[in-house]
Amino acid sequence: MKPSAFDYHAPRDVGEALEILAATAPHGKVLAGGQSLIPLLNMRLAAPAHLVDINRVPELDTIEAGGAGVRVGALARHAAVERSDSAARAQPLLRTALRHVAHPVIRNRGTVVGSLVHADPSAEMPAVLVVLGGSVRLARHGGGERDVPAADFFTGPMESAAEPGELAVSAFFPALTPRTGTAFAEVARRHGDYAVAGVAAVVSLDDDLRIRSARVACVSVGPRPAPLDVTEECGGRPAATVDWPSVARAVSLRVDPGDDIHATAGYRRHLTGVLAERALRVAAGEAADG
Amino acid sequence: MGEKLHEIRLTVNGVPRETRVPGRRLLSDCLRHDLGLTGTHVGCEHGVCGCCTVLLDGEPVRSCLTFAVTVDGREITTVEGLREPDGSLSPVQRAFSESHALQCGFCTPGFLCTVTALLRDNPAPSDDEVVEGISGNLCRCTGYQNIVKAVHRASELMGEAEGRS
Amino acid sequence: MTTKLFGEPVQRREDLRLITGEGRYLDDLGKDALAAAFVRSPHAHARIRGIDVSGALEVDGLVAVYTWEDLPEGVRDPLPLLIPHPALTHGRTAYPLARDVVRHVGEPVVMVVARDRYLAEDAAALIEVDYEFLKPVVGIEEAVQGVHLVHEDVPGNVGAHLVQEVPSPGGAGAREAVDAAPHVLAFRLDIERSASTPLEGRGVYARWDADDRSLRVYSSTQTSTSVRMAVAAKLGLPLPSVEVIAPDVGGGFGVKIVHPWPEEVLVPWAAMLLGREVKWAEDRREHFISSAHERAQVQHVRVGFDDEGRVLGLDVTILHDHGAYTPYGIIVPIITATQLLGPYRIGAYRVEFSSIYTNTVQVTPYRGAGRPQGVFCMERTMDRIAAHLGLDRTAVRAANFIQPGEFPYDQGLIFQDGRPLIYDSGDYPKSLSMLKELIGWDAFPQAKERAAAEGRRLGIGLACYVEGTGVGPYEGGHVQVTSDGRVHVSTGLTSQGQGHETVFAQIAATELGVPLDRVSVVTGDTRRFGYAVGTFASRAAVMSGNAIALAARKVRDKALRIAAEALEADPRDLEIEDGVVRVAGDPEASISLATVAVLSNPLRYAFDEEAKRATQFAGPASMDRPPVEAGEEPGLEGRDYYSPVRSTFASGMHAAIVETDPDTAEIRILRYAVVHDCGRLINPMIVEGQIHGGVAQGVGGALYERMVYDGHGQLLNASFMDFLMPYATEIPFVETAHLETPSPLNPLGVKGAGEAGVIPVSAVIAAAVEDAEGITVDRMPISPSELYELRRATAP
């Protein structure tokens, strides 16, 4: 299990990275934390001719938390984002969800943006980006930057809107708005594994503490994390009187899981319902407290 | 035509080292086969077992999921570098032996590196924090019970050492 | 014998090098060796039409490429069938490189040697093999239909078929006894595939010395002596020209007892041919698809019993999946069939098994070696009987126990060593009462009720087993005291983490009366000890432990003889303590073992001060006697062997409390209790460690690990990402209690402990989940998804 040979590039800034990516497209791959890419290379399931290592581009190693939200640079490691108090204050779901991503040692290397571009439907961060309605900023040589909304970013299993030659420079996670709560629930076979099923939830209340909006995004139950709006199912009621089991059932009916070696589609659907109920209740509770 | 080699400098266990590696050389292979530090083990080469864990600027990382070129210029600590400056065993190493936290010893270097960083950041972890802290390292021999015990014991030893100084 | 060190939780002597990175595992050796890699079959069943290696020749750094055609006689022959058995009528083994047909994904087809492993893999990837697909046979169910065949000349895919039958005391056959019983149950049980999965894979490193025509092979093996014989035979070398060394081994658990692996023949052969050092270190994917698996069985049970739950007749039919080849014979199903009986006296027993070929990785022993399946069968049967009669599960077991006064107890079967299955000692009722106490069996129903009131589901389960350990034929030990007073112990069997260096040192130090730190132990190095069998079947402590004790006693006797002469005392008045031989009661009259060692070897040349004392003019010597008397040998050393008449039987009982989540169907083990009886404990710390590790592997097998093949014979989870070996987060704290019923069969009174922990775990967890859920569990492992589906299938 050794990677096949590639030409290694280590740009020092974004401009240089974009140039190399442009010159090598479509045969170049970005190397960020390597925690998803290198296993694939070691198993020779991927064999790009060029690897563009962005680990020496300090301008990508940023976490900017502000009133609007958190902008996470392409080199910000899971662990750094998880540890960042300002990021957690602006959008607590980041820290909550990151604790479910792999193990601490993997989080020391893996990047949030890498996780998004990798677009594994079993990964946590794509669901978080989707449920929050965030976006990914892509750049290409000579082409400037474009922000792709989460709903359009994930195009299929392990497929994102990032095109060959493009670099994802950052991702944006909108801030928590007032009277809003978030939650993340998942079941994994082993602690730290990719989820068998998982649900990220965001619930907002109006001034009368009625559900103004409720959204979830589900992990491992479809080709990509899709935003599911269940505001209507909540019927504009106060959190305490919402029929959460039936809302959760609505969620479980709208996902599209498949069978695999770890779980049947039926179980995943059921589990999504269970987790949706748990996550929505917690999120609604937090919204009421917040 | 041979592969392009990259000159790299690493500080490994405090010692500056230079070597030439192809871009694809995994840090684990570089340490083991280029630098002769075979204490770092390789059990899966896909990031799951944790045998290859080393400290990169003090933080535990998987050396099998890191290219040697990527860490050019950085500091690395492997199990060979865990002894105290005076050459005695570190509290973590002592605790592992005292608590019978190893059998075949293949996973042990990865655990030692992980736990060394864990206790540096959290000198007196709870049971749950210990288990979470070592949750990315597989051991096929011990059933982990004595490893958990060893982490607590190491924390105790470190406390004692500090109390004395 | 002083018992100072024997029985003490002495800290391990192997630890220092292992915690400082100074251990030497296979791939730590041979820095400059060439690397081997293999082209392995991507298909489960196919005929090789052609192999085009030309692509590989482009690779800079390529040294050699070999296919079966390139192999010379001997090397090219099928690998040996290690354990033939009359019932194994259709044993088949693989060629070291596939000849015409590949029979499982992962079978080696082409060997590549290159400057390093990266380049070897580059070359391997460029080799094209043209395959003609054959229909793969996957799964026991499909295989027994015999429509498609794994081996053309094995009809019905049946490799072996064996029936053993023990009639009731009244002479009734088991089927008759079942039919005549007041209660009869019939059911089917399933166990899936798993594997040893040591964290270090296999590996071989060979050095050919062309000058003195000798071969040195390092292998990550559980038997270096036997690898040596196999390699010498295959390569046509005189045995003395081959040495095999097992360096530090990163776990074995059974898979590394198989030998010679194709690589163990090919790597040394290539090293000889090329005149270069060659090394192969298996990677994780190779380990999944090219080593060995175990466990998969389908069992059909019929049991007849009386109102107290006493088993009057038991009739079991087992279908055992042994994969594509049978290099290790049918040891695994034989063990299942015989050890199934556990601690019970069964009225009449009939067991029949068929060992079946499938197009999957071969099956050879994995820790427990067939016992987990046997125990699963028997213990699930006990639970069914209890449920049927409405009796407490422990009461049914107690009603069937062999009683302490009944030993030696002959089960009337032939065990895996070809010898009668006679239990030597044990106290099962006492074990059970200790276990009930430890887990709180009697109080559990209240706890369960309380939890239920909170909407939580708890369940409790238990399982009992008896484990034949320390199987023969023999092991040996060599003990030498050198003139510096150090004691050098060696034995041929190998170590993979069991702490042999410590345990054997404890035995030798105790027997010889020397401090532990003066003793060093070498295992698994044929340069030091050439006769051995290997490390498996929980036999090391029993076999080598006793052999070393016997060898040490020889040395002790000789030391006392020599010391008696020097001290002009009666040897019977002498004792050895702290490395000094003393006349009891006369502290002045003493001589150190070091000096005794000097005196034991009459010298002509003095190479140091001590040695002077043994030279010709040193002291008063009898001029009428030769310096080395008839029957004596120079040196203070001894060699002895231990060869038991039959195995010794350890036993144990485990219980667990689990909680199942009513919504997510997750299964959590809240408590896990073990009562263990392996006779006298040499080092309780190490025995505990073995139990912890065994239980953890058992938990893996019960809740997480399985080898999933699809219908094409592709192993779908050949990685640690998907083969779910548990982390610390998945393993419960294990509470242990020990009972010590010494074995009357060996001088030390010990029994084996290496495998015990893993044996009953699937049975225990199945029972506990069943108790929590009120749903019958007859298939393991069980995942949350499966529990969910079970709930749905049984929902009213």
Ligand SMILES: Cc1cc2nc3c(=O)[nH]c(=O)nc-3n(C[C@H](O)[C@H](O)[C@H](O)COP(=O)(O)OP(=O)(O)OC[C@H]3O[C@@H](n4cnc5c(N)ncnc54)[C@H](O)[C@@H]3O)c2cc1C
């Ligand atoms: C044992 C283990 C367990 C894991 N468990 C989980 C888990 O439970 N949940 C989870 O979500 N993840 C898990 N991961 C994956 C981990 O989170 C990864 O870090 C993450 O998926 C990818 O981030 P990375 O920085 O390592 O990306 P890399 O591996 O470097 O790259 C991944 C892919 O994204 C591309 N890419 C990366 N960055 C950019 C960029 N800036 N622009 C364009 N393309 C880019 C790469 O070319 C590559 O195709 C696990 C990994 C391991 C080894």
Ligand code: FES
């Ligand atoms: S070898 Fe790196 S994690 Fe297993």
Ligand code: FES
């Ligand atoms: S001690 Fe063997 S794998 Fe941990």
